[in-house]
Amino acid sequence: MSCSLSSRFYALTRSPLRQFGLCHPPLLATCRHTGPSKSTVRWPNPDLEKYKQLQKHFKRRLRATYSKFSDLPDTSAICGRNYVYSRVRVSPSEKHLAATVKSSSREQARCVVVKLTDPASPPQDVPQIVFTLDNVFNFEWANDVVLFYTTQEGLRCGRVFRLDLTSPAATHGPVFQDTRPDVFVEVALSRDGRLLTINSNSKTDSEVWFIDVTTPTFDPVLVQPRLPELMYHVEHWRDWLVILANTGPGQEYQVLRAPPATPSQRSWVAVHTPRPGVTLRDVEVVGDHCVVTAREPDGGLTLTAVPLDDPGEEYSVPLPRWACACKSRRPGPGDPREALRFLLSSPARPQVAFSFYPEDRVLLSGTEAEGTSPEAEGTSPEAEGTSPEEEGGRGGKHVTERLEVRSQDGTMVPVTVFRPVAAGSGLQQAPLLLHVYGAYGRDLDMGFSPDSRLLLEQGWVLAYCHIRGGGELGLSWHRRARVQGKRAGVEDLRACLRHLHSRGISSPRRSAITARSAGAVPVGALCNTDPRLMRAAPFLDVLGCMMDDSLPLTVEEREEWGDPIADPQHRLAIASYCPLHNIAPQRYPSMLLTAYSDDARVPLAGVVRYAEEPAADHFGPNHFDAMLEEKALQLAFLYAELGLDSPRPPPPPPRRRR
Structure with missing residues (x-):
C-alpha cells in the first residue's frame, strides 16, 4: 500500500452541506510531525455526541452478526494427519511447526519454531519451543529440519x-539478498513440496530463483533475469517448471512450462492462453493438471483444467454466478493432492467450501465437499442486459446485478450491485454505499463481510465500482491508470455514481462512498472537482509524500504514482488530482477519516481523523473488540449523516410449543 494514502475514507453525498473555506472541515483532526515527534491539532466537534449512542447500538448489532457467522470455514487452517493447525507452517512429516506471533501495534512479527510431539508419546509430553526468530515476514519448510524465511526491515523484505535444526545449537545464515529499494522478497513452496522459490518482485517486474529441496546443497537457481515489465511466478510439476507470466497477448498472463535445466524465457512454451476478455486470477498445479481460476468478460468466475501432459484437452467449469471472491485453501500434509479446495463468497453471502477434482471432472459444493449434499442455487430473470441473481441462505434474500457504465472517454467500467429483494421499486429511497479502490492492479475486495450483510438486511444497496487501476480486467486495466493515467480512475468513479442515480438507485442525499488506502485518492479528487456529488472532503497529500525520499515506500511507489522529483510531467499529473493540493474555497460534504499513529505506510501528517487509534497499523485494529468499535463508529456516522432512522433490532425467534 502507498505511504501517501488514508487508511479508510467515508465520503457522503449531499446532505447538510457545510462551508469550507480557510478553516478545516468539521470532522477533521489534522496532525503534522517531523521525525519521531508528533503533534495533534483538535477542535470541539458538536456532532460527536450524536454518534455515541448510535455507536453503542451498532456495536451490539455487529457483535450479534459476527457471532451468527462464527462457524464459517477458514482458509488459514492446515489439516495435518493428526492435528489441525492455524496460521502456521508444518514440516512434511509434522516433526516441527513454525508460527508467527505479533503485537497489535506493529507489523514486524516473531517466528516461533516448535518441536511437535508424537501422537504415540505419553500425554504429559508437550511441544517444545526450539528456536525464535525476530522480524520474520514469511517462511517455508524445505524438509523436517530446514526452514527458509525472509526478514522484514521497516516495510521491506530483501533477504x-x-x-538448520540438525545440530543441537541450530544454525542459521543468509541465502539470498536483493538490494534494490523497490523490490519485495518472499519465499514460497510448490504445491508438491519439491521446489522452494525465492520471489523478488517490484510493482512492474519479477525475478525468481528456485531451490530443489531434495538436493543436499540447497543452491538457488535463477529462472529468468529481471526484464522491464516482465512479471512471472513459478510452480512445479514432475520434471517441469510451470510458469505464470505476462507474456500473453496484450502483456496479459498466460501459463507456460520450461525444463529446470534451461529455465530462462527462451525455453518457455505456452500451455494455456486465455481467450480475449478473460483474465487469469489464480493458478494451481493439482495432480497432473494446471487449474486456472479466471474471470469471464461478464464478471463470472470459471475453473479451467489443463492436462499438463496434453494441454489440448483442457476444459472449463463455470462457478456459481453469485461468487465474487475465490480463495484457495493451502493443502496440508494430510490433504489429498488430487483435489483443489477453495472457498467462494460475495460481500453478502458467507463462504461456501468447494472441492474440484480435475482428473474426474467433479466439482463438489457446500457440505457435499465435506462428504454430504450440495447447496442449491437459483437465478432470477434477466433485466437491462444483466443477469440478476436472487440469493438466499442464513436469513433474507438479495439480488446481485453486474452492470457496465460508460466513462467519459467511452471505456465501459464494471459495477457489481447488491440490493435486497424486498426493495422492489423503492430503490430511489434506499441508502447506497459505494465501494472503490482502483490501484496496484489489485481487485476490489468482494469477500464476505458481516457488516455488509447487516447493511443489506437493513435495506441498503451495496455497489462495488471496479475502476481502472485495479486488476478486475487484467494487467492492462491497471496500466491504463498508472502514473499519468491516474485521472482515469476519477472519471470512472464519477460515471459510476451518476449512472446509479440515473438508473433509480438511491439519490445523492442518500448515498455514501467508502474507500481504503489507495482508494481514498480518486474519492478525494472527486470531492474537489464535484463537491455536489458527495458529502466528503479528504486531506490526503499524494504529491508531498511522493517527493519525500525519507518515507519508507516512496521509491517503491513511484512505479504506481510517478516520480515528481525527476519528471516534471509526473509532478504536473499528480498535482492535477492530489486531494490536498486541489482544495478550493467551496462547499464540502461531511466525512469520516480514520488513521493510525503506528501505521508506517501512511504518515500521520497527511491523514486526518477525529479520534486517534494508536494501537493499530495500516490494516486496522487487530483486537476484535476494537475492530467492532471502529466499524460501529462508521455505521453510526453513515446513519447520522444520511438522516436515517436507527435500525430496529430483529424480532425474537418464535417460541416452540411444548
Missing part, C-alpha cells in the same frame, strides 16, 4: 535466511 532470505536458512535455519
Whole structure:
C-alpha cells in the first residue's frame, strides 16, 4: 500500500452541506510531525455526541452478526494427519511447526519454531519451543529440519535466511539478498513440496530463483533475469517448471512450462492462453493438471483444467454466478493432492467450501465437499442486459446485478450491485454505499463481510465500482491508470455514481462512498472537482509524500504514482488530482477519516481523523473488540449523516410449543 494514502475514507453525498473555506472541515483532526515527534491539532466537534449512542447500538448489532457467522470455514487452517493447525507452517512429516506471533501495534512479527510431539508419546509430553526468530515476514519448510524465511526491515523484505535444526545449537545464515529499494522478497513452496522459490518482485517486474529441496546443497537457481515489465511466478510439476507470466497477448498472463535445466524465457512454451476478455486470477498445479481460476468478460468466475501432459484437452467449469471472491485453501500434509479446495463468497453471502477434482471432472459444493449434499442455487430473470441473481441462505434474500457504465472517454467500467429483494421499486429511497479502490492492479475486495450483510438486511444497496487501476480486467486495466493515467480512475468513479442515480438507485442525499488506502485518492479528487456529488472532503497529500525520499515506500511507489522529483510531467499529473493540493474555497460534504499513529505506510501528517487509534497499523485494529468499535463508529456516522432512522433490532425467534 502507498505511504501517501488514508487508511479508510467515508465520503457522503449531499446532505447538510457545510462551508469550507480557510478553516478545516468539521470532522477533521489534522496532525503534522517531523521525525519521531508528533503533534495533534483538535477542535470541539458538536456532532460527536450524536454518534455515541448510535455507536453503542451498532456495536451490539455487529457483535450479534459476527457471532451468527462464527462457524464459517477458514482458509488459514492446515489439516495435518493428526492435528489441525492455524496460521502456521508444518514440516512434511509434522516433526516441527513454525508460527508467527505479533503485537497489535506493529507489523514486524516473531517466528516461533516448535518441536511437535508424537501422537504415540505419553500425554504429559508437550511441544517444545526450539528456536525464535525476530522480524520474520514469511517462511517455508524445505524438509523436517530446514526452514527458509525472509526478514522484514521497516516495510521491506530483501533477504532470505536458512535455519538448520540438525545440530543441537541450530544454525542459521543468509541465502539470498536483493538490494534494490523497490523490490519485495518472499519465499514460497510448490504445491508438491519439491521446489522452494525465492520471489523478488517490484510493482512492474519479477525475478525468481528456485531451490530443489531434495538436493543436499540447497543452491538457488535463477529462472529468468529481471526484464522491464516482465512479471512471472513459478510452480512445479514432475520434471517441469510451470510458469505464470505476462507474456500473453496484450502483456496479459498466460501459463507456460520450461525444463529446470534451461529455465530462462527462451525455453518457455505456452500451455494455456486465455481467450480475449478473460483474465487469469489464480493458478494451481493439482495432480497432473494446471487449474486456472479466471474471470469471464461478464464478471463470472470459471475453473479451467489443463492436462499438463496434453494441454489440448483442457476444459472449463463455470462457478456459481453469485461468487465474487475465490480463495484457495493451502493443502496440508494430510490433504489429498488430487483435489483443489477453495472457498467462494460475495460481500453478502458467507463462504461456501468447494472441492474440484480435475482428473474426474467433479466439482463438489457446500457440505457435499465435506462428504454430504450440495447447496442449491437459483437465478432470477434477466433485466437491462444483466443477469440478476436472487440469493438466499442464513436469513433474507438479495439480488446481485453486474452492470457496465460508460466513462467519459467511452471505456465501459464494471459495477457489481447488491440490493435486497424486498426493495422492489423503492430503490430511489434506499441508502447506497459505494465501494472503490482502483490501484496496484489489485481487485476490489468482494469477500464476505458481516457488516455488509447487516447493511443489506437493513435495506441498503451495496455497489462495488471496479475502476481502472485495479486488476478486475487484467494487467492492462491497471496500466491504463498508472502514473499519468491516474485521472482515469476519477472519471470512472464519477460515471459510476451518476449512472446509479440515473438508473433509480438511491439519490445523492442518500448515498455514501467508502474507500481504503489507495482508494481514498480518486474519492478525494472527486470531492474537489464535484463537491455536489458527495458529502466528503479528504486531506490526503499524494504529491508531498511522493517527493519525500525519507518515507519508507516512496521509491517503491513511484512505479504506481510517478516520480515528481525527476519528471516534471509526473509532478504536473499528480498535482492535477492530489486531494490536498486541489482544495478550493467551496462547499464540502461531511466525512469520516480514520488513521493510525503506528501505521508506517501512511504518515500521520497527511491523514486526518477525529479520534486517534494508536494501537493499530495500516490494516486496522487487530483486537476484535476494537475492530467492532471502529466499524460501529462508521455505521453510526453513515446513519447520522444520511438522516436515517436507527435500525430496529430483529424480532425474537418464535417460541416452540411444548
